[in-house]
Amino acid sequence: MNTRTEPLRPQELWSRTLDTTGQGLTTGALQPIATECRVLEHQGVDFQVRVLGRAHLKEDRARREPPRAQPFNPFEHPDPHLVVGPLTPTHVCLLNKFNVVEHHLLIVTRVFEEQESWLTAADFEALALCMSGLDGLGFYNSGEAAGASQRHKHLQLIPPLGPEGLRVPMEALLTPPPPRGQVLELPALGFAHRVTGLGPWEDSPSRDGARMLDAYRALMAAADMHTTPPPPYNLLTTRDWMLLAPRSRAESHGINVNAMGFAGSLLVKTTEQCEHLRQLGPMELLARVTRP
Template identity: 45%
Template sequence: MEHSSLQPGTLWPAILHQTEHALRCGALRPIETIQTVLEERGIRFLVRQVSSLVRKEEARQARKVEAGACSTVNPFLPYDPDLFVADLSDTHVALLNKFNVIDHHLLIITRCFKPQEALLEFADFVALTACMAEFDGLGFYNGGAESGASQRHKHLQIVPLPLGASGPPLPIESVLRPEDMQGPIGTVPRLPFLHAFARLELPPAASLQAAHAAFDCYHALLEATGLRAIEMNGELHQSAPYNLLVTRRWMLLVPRYSECVEGISVNALGYAGSLFVRDAAQMQVIKRLGPMTVLQRVAIPATVGQQDISA
């Protein structure tokens, strides 16, 4: 079955319209936060205290119990039509994030089920770059549960920029210097964990050229960090969990070791400089450890070689 593709200039109005509708009917349940800025290593980390994350977790566990202990609920098949924003392509749709912390947070999901541990495909970047051509945003991907993914169904995400009221559009950008790189792929000296960073110049309009540029950059970062493809059931999967951050100007990939530090879950937004905590106790953990130490503990040590991470 063929589906219409995203028409230029239509996504942002559709987001605003559907947000109003979803709030009115109760399908969208924004999570209120208290924001704190913690500065470390030249980065003004945004830490949001989210007491109602408990509510989100309880709701998810309740759905699992209702569905039975041996089944897994997939909120994307079928998806809630009240959260539907746009058809992006034959393979992807855009939905509002039901429990959003950041306003106008979009999920870019595959129409058919694909596992979150599968490698990103060209079609994924066609959908992502189509969204990025519509507004300046941060695209990101949590490659598996250990990188902070809460759903098994493959989905990328995008949030509008800036993330905070002051400073660079993304806190992490204060230490990123893509213009100073000697080659297309490199590392960021102030990031004390295994990662790969790349310049990226996406054209202003959605195109296959933009998707190809992002897709090629993604594979270069996988290779630079030692991640490789593993075939499982006829599909290519990742050899280790990772987070991917994508803007119009750069791309960052961070292999992951674990999801949590002292109960605090970290996803790709953490490596953009935006962390989330459930309560005051978790906020104190981040203050005690420091945001960069939190990120370091769930990542791979910078001294680990490519062969080690792919083993």
């Protein structure tokens, strides 16, 4: 169990993640979701499609809890066996209890904030701290239509998915990234989006976080998303680029899509859904859940 009170340093993040993963598996606090991963190539991207097993679907139905008067908030008093460590005065780092991808981290606000609220300098500083320790994909699901499953504000970070040195499959179409400060729509991406570059990574949470905040605001402005709360969207970021996908709906053809879908990683419930996705094309699925 992690009882640390001093903030995590970037160079400690990975070892603490591995230690906490081991403890979570031993105690049962961490409950990975087993899937079979298949590759569907579409429009230059090797999409990773993870298929749930029949056994998991039965277990999922069996463990569903009865409705509560108030929705359960797993981040209000997080399971100590899932706590990787404190990050900043405003954020802590947890393991995702029901993870599909190994070592899936959550960057959670200590005090409740709505998941649909605007991202802040504090959010990006905490994310940048973690990304200095893990050069993967950071992402944010804003609103139910964007795949958010919890109201308590949290960003997420996963290790590189590949293939061949890419952090995510979609990065094949994002290399090299646009220059810093330039917001683009890339014709190769077959869904509604805005993308920009972040410039050189400095390994300074405050400076890297500030640069990410500037990029986020530029993307939101370019997509004409000015209201509070903003319309639903997914945000994806690496150390090099940031991408915004405005959302119109949570799913299409029975397949739910969150930010990882726009990274090139999708989850389907059955082999039948996987075959339907192959016929439709993953990029077409993404187009159907983004805002026209």
